[in-house]
Amino acid sequence: MPRKGNRKRLKFRADDVSSHRVTVADFANSDPALVKSGRVKKSVANAVQKEVKALCGLEASRVPSEDGLSTLSENGHYGSSEELEDIENNNGTFLRKKKSKKQKEDSLVDDIGGDYPIDIWLVIASYIRPEDVVTFALICKKAWTVTCTAVFWMRLYKRHYQMSAYLPVRFLPECMYRLRALRACVIRSLFHMYEPFCSRVAKNPSLPESTPNTLLNSKCLLFWCKKAEPGSRPEAMWEFNFKFKNPPLKQKNHCVNGLQPPAEYKEVHFNPDQDCCLLQVTTLNFIFIPVVMGMTLTYLTINVSTDMRHHRVRLVFQDCPVLKGKKPRGDQGVQIVLDPVHSVHLLDWWHPKYPISTMA
Structure with missing residues (x-):
């Protein structure tokens, strides 16, 4: 049994390589000791290139040089795990160069889709x-x-x-x-x-169940009262309107304003009632209400009235919002109690019954 150190090595000659002598066994079953890097020997690669040029004629003169043929992997396939691109030298020959990471990303973006006007x-x-x-x-x-x-x-x-x-x-x-x-x-x-x-x-209820939680910590921008429009009821009802500005949402990123429209279309997107809503409470009679404009709504409840026929609305306003998880103290702020209440409506700025702003 021969020793490991006396292992016989195969020798290749470029003159002996031809179309009849170059076989798959020379590549697939080659001895790993011949080429430690896993590539074909340069002499064999040059002989193969010369043979291909002779068979293909002038068109083979533009075939990549030995750098391209020497990229045979251990599995016998051309190329490598890195992407290659063909570049032309000054003398007209083509070389293969690895693509950079930025070029790979650009090529992926180009393959995703087109850019339409x-x-x-x-x-x-x-x-x-x-x-x-x-x-x-x-x-x-x-x-x-x-x-x-x-x-x-x-x-x-x-x-x-x-x-x-x-x-x-x-x-x-x-x-x-x-x-x-x-x-x-x-x-x-x-x-x-x-x-x-x-x-x-028409399908949405006049007062959603989430109304008390939605209006918490909202700032009262405007308040007015007027006589309600005459309807089927003979009583002279009064309508109390509270215009609230919803608190800004806490965004995860640092971009507070978000994506802004182009400067030439700012007038088109102007909306004085953006993020505003109107709480409309209709009572059976007039009730005196203190001035709460500029204050923050910290508490709102809608219960059954004492006569068990109407509603009772209680609002608490304070100068500053209440932190999340804490309840406002009853002895602080301004308290408003509306009783008896005929109806309660919460109108968003796009609702048909929402009053039109004079700034629009």
Whole structure:
């Protein structure tokens, strides 16, 4: 039995290599001791390249040099785990160079999809339903930019405009050409004309169950009372309106303002009632209420009245919001009790019964 040190090594000669002598066994079953790196010997690679050029003619002169042929892996496949790209030298020959990490990322981005001009997105937006505007804006940045333009909102308004629908003066076609607060006006007009939005308002309860928790720590911007519109009831009822500004949401990132519309469309996105809601309480008689404008609502309950026929609303206002998890003290702040209460409504800024701001 021969020793390990006397292991016989095979010898290859470039002159002996030809199309008849180069076999798969020379590559797949080669002795690992021949080439420790796992590559084919340079002499064999040059002989193979010479043979290929002779068979293919002039077209083979542009075949990569031995650097390309020497990248045979241990499994017998060309190439390596790293991506390669062909580059041309000054003398016309081609070499193979590893791609950088940035080039790989750019090539992946190019393979994902194409970059379409904003005009195409504007044409597609002409077929978007009002309830799908948010989904369309989340496709890409150009689709979102289209939803910021005045053309998009005017086309949306004209597609769903109905002459038979009752609209406030501000939402009539002759007043919609004002760019200021155009987006807010179009959204509010759709709740008068667009049937899916109208049915959504009709199905929602007048006072959601989450109302007390929703209005906590909201700032009272405005308060007024007036006589309610005459209805089927003979009593002279009074309507108390509290306009609240919802507290800003705590965002996880440091971008407080988020994605802002382009400067040329800021007037279109202007909305003085953004993140505002109206608490409308209708009572059977007039009740004196102290001034609470500028204060923060820290407590709100809606219970059954003492006569078991109506509701009883209790509100507590303080100068500063209450920390989460702590209950406000009863002896602090301004307390308002409305009893008996006929109805309670919570209206968002887009609701048809929400009053129109004079700044719009």
